[in-house]
Amino acid sequence: MIKDEILKNLAEALEKINVKDVVLTLEKPANTDFGDYSSSLPLKLTKQLKKNPMTISEEIVKNFPKNDSIKKIEIVKPGFINFWIADVQLINRLTEVVEKNFIYPEYYFGKNKKLMIEFAHPNTHKLFHIGHLRNISTGETLVRILEAVGNKVIRSNYEGDVGLHIAKCLYGIKNSEFIIQNSESLQKKIEFIGKMYSTGTKAYEDDPKAKEEILKINKMIYEKDPKIMPLWTETRAWSLEYFEENYKRFYSHFDRYYFESEFYKRGVEIVKQSLKKGIFEKSQGAIIFNGKKYGLDTRVFINSLGFPTYEGKELALAEKEFSDFGELDKIIHTVTPEQTSFFKVTFKVEELIDEKKYKNKQYHLAYEWVKLKAGKMSSREGNVIEANWLIDEVKKKISEKFNCDEETTEILAVASVKYSFLKNGTQTIIHFDIDESIAVDGNSAPYLIYTYVRCQSVLNKVKHNSQNSLNSLNSLIINTDESNVLRLINQFPEIVEQAAIQLAPNLIANYLYDLAQKYNYFYQKNKILESEETTKQFRLMLTQATGKVIKEGLYLLGIKTVEKM
């Protein structure tokens, strides 16, 4: 890459003026007036060299090796050195984008080039809400981005299928007069268990007898009591089928599902073994990890009834995850931030159990909540927004405003919702408002897809028989509008690399929006088809490349494009 070339040349120049042991940096200026790349190195060297930064800049530039890839080097104000890439280089890159598949820089977490991303994790017997949708959108795009930079990525999903919430739901069903027929639609069944969860929860809070009964059911589920198993199995299956429909609707899938119910026994075993090693201690009938000496919270791993808590089960999960797919560089857990304490503690415990196996291999990606502007989303208060409901609302909005077929509307609706989550940083709390939050214009997926469709439309108007020779392009004079698009296209692989390093899909989203904006501006001001032959060929290439980058970028975000809308 040209960036690496410049860095290498910079190092050579520094060597010539006898500067050693500096960290080379190259920035990408936000303002295009400052070139394609920029270095603030002279400013950083003032102390060390005891010279003023402008002098240092001049010395560096004087000793900078000749390089055909660079058009211009400029020294600015306090001590910046700005570099402009040669047009020939940019056009070569453009040709590559048009003719070849995308190639990205490689980025790994370790020698195995293999990692697992754990995401989605809904709980059975509960709704799949917009928080899950943000989670799945985030997880899916991270999988695709990390694959793009060269990793083998395993998609896993840890689903909660035991616990008090399920006991509440089953209690509700057992005490309900209404019995749902197996022939009913899945939708009806999901609504039914939703309602039953609600009544179970109320009973748990209001009626001490009910509470006792629910706790009993909870125990029965853990112990796989045959008296509760048929009901548990059946309702669990409904949930899982419903989740599967959701995954499909949002273009996601998993290599491996893990269920909380699998890790009950092994969790207890691991904790008991580790207790002997002195990792845990007994306290008030429970087995706990005393985090104080590590500056961490104290958390319970096995409760006083002898059941493993979520923490206890996590140890068994980790053991399984790290053994199912050979050696992994990293497991990324896509989970909300209130679990931070939980993960800090379980990661520490795992490290104490087997340092070689677990140390530095676990990462908690704390993606934030989707909060309702009107208040907090809580299933107890019944103001949970179901993911499917939201998509359907956006579909309505789109079909009211525009005229397109069902399939296109579906794709645009899913795209709008996913994009509206992904354009924000993962650590930003999204304040959600049904009317305002899902944009279908402005910085939105439909805007990007519209730009893509527009590109295709232009391209369809010409016959792609002859790729005009590149030689004629060498004499081309590139105007500012074209140049803005061209430079952005050139940056795409680096953006993807950064998104991978920072686990930040929003970098790609914002880049695509920038590209689409620049292209649309160019499009507005410049004729493509009715221009002189060489210019026309060049502009067609820009159009083709823009379309291709948008489509690829959206793919990396887990968003589909359409050809017509």
Place this chain on the structure above:
RNA sequence: GCUUCCAUAGCUUAACGGAUAAAGUACUGGUCUUCGGAACCAGUGAUGGGGGUCCGAUUCCUCCUGGGAGCACCA
């Protein structure tokens, strides 16, 4: 009480310690003999407060104010 995250335009959000803090939306005004107007252009408008480090701070440190989350038997 302790820990931790956050605070940017009316609202929702961007910005690797860098140059004039960037968008969307809303509002005001404009572009059209459309290569797809779901477009384009212009204007109004912001770093919560006090210290500090640095050539340079929205970014790092510290204090204050105001929010969110977590801190033993839920998941």
